Amino acid sequence: MDWTPPPRGGGQNPDINNVLKEVKQKFPDFKKARGLFLIILIVAALGLGSTAYFTVGPEETGLVLRLGRYNRQVGPGLHFKLPMGLEQAITVKTGRVFKEEFGFRGTSPGVRSRFSSRGYAEESLMLSGDLNVLEVKWIVQYKVRDPRKWLFEIKDGVAAIRDLSEAVMRSIVGNSYSDEVITLSRVEIAIQAQKKLQKLLDTYQTGVQVVTVKLQDVNPPAPVQPAFNEVNEARQQKERMINEAQEAYNRAIPQAKGEGQRVVTEAEGFATERVNRATGEAKRFDKVLQAYLLAKDVTKRRLYLEAMQEMIHNAGRVFVLDGDVKGLLPLLDLGKGKAAQREVTK
CATH class of the missing domain: 3.30.479.30 (Band 7 domain)
Structure with missing residues (x-):
């Protein structure tokens, strides 16, 4: 006997909407579970995001620890790190005094x-x-x-x-x-x-x-401060007197040394001048002697004229007198005046 099995589903494809309805009827809390799962995912994403970055201030330096061990050092600004406590950031104020x-x-x-x-x-x-x-x-x-x-x-x-x-x-x-x-x-x-x-x-x-x-x-300390002030004043007065004495010493000693050096320098200069002048006079005398030996008359006359010129120059005013004048000032002869008057009257 030939037997053919009947087609599945009554010969029709299953409807997806009907299937979902049957699932919702069998699982009435499926929609609520899906919303809770989404909330959990959002909270987890926010938690991961909030622990994945940190900010370092302008006067701070950041240190990153990975699993409790030092990893790196960062400067001011926004930085990222591993979330969920894998890396920890610590800031230290390095720019503040x-x-x-x-x-x-x-x-x-x-x-x-x-x-x-x-x-x-x-x-x-x-x-x-x-x-x-x-x-x-x-x-x-x-x-x-x-x-x-x-x-x-x-x-x-x-x-x-x-x-x-x-x-x-x-x-x-x-x-x-x-x-x-x-x-x-x-x-x-x-x-x-x-x-x-x-x-x-x-x-x-x-x-x-x-x-x-x-x-x-x-x-x-306060209990001994008055006595200490007195001692300090005495020390200051001592220092002031020492400074004044040192000032007078510094003023007098250099002045005396300078005066002594000036006298010594003047004496040395005077001695040098006298020696040089004597040397020059000696050389001049030698030259005159040589000229005198060559021409005695001419040299004698030249020496005489030079001596007279120097003497007249140093004398100032010069009076030239006649050899017959017996006095420097002329006397008033009264006798001669009376004789002349008699002759006029006659």
Whole structure:
């Protein structure tokens, strides 16, 4: 017996819309599940995007850590990194100058800054080389030169700067006299402290550059300050008297030396002039002698005329008198006058 199986689906292709309807009827929460899945995808994309970039400020330097290990260093601007915590970015302010205060603290910075010194005596009290107690206040300005060393080579950079600064300043003050620290050598002490502090910070690999060290105020403690001021005034008066004496010495000694040198120079010049003149006269006499030996009459007459010319030149006014005149001034002869008058009257 021949048997032919009936066609599948009643001889018609299945309708996709009917299939979807049947699926939705069997799974009524399919639409909600799809929306939740899309929300999860969007949140995951946003999370990945937000952790894939970072921004470094204009005064900052960025360091990127990959799985906790240093990877690279970047400058200011927008940068990208691996998301989901694979890379971590840390920023360090390398373009800003920081300040640490010792012996005081600023309470209200501004045009008229206010400071407080209470409670900081342990930082400021120091013993000088001449066994005087001083109250030293200073500041240290620094900036981070190497952010990698600043983050990974030391545990607490600020504490290291404070400890090393205090150690350096105590060492310098302990090797100096009190008057040098207070007035005479404040600038030199600050420069010396900056150099020593920079050397120690480089030794400990802190990555810090010391910009400046300045002594703000150096005074003896309050209980002994009046006596210290009196001693300081006496020292200043002593220094003033020594300076005045040194000034008088510097004014008188060079003047005396110059006067002595002038007298010696004039004497040497006079001696040289006399010697040269005597030498010239001797040579002139030799020449005249030679001329006299050659022509005695002519030479005698020439010498006579030269002598008379010099004598007349030096005499000034010259009077030429007659040999018969017996007096220089003529006398008034009264007798001759009376005789002449008698003759007229006759």
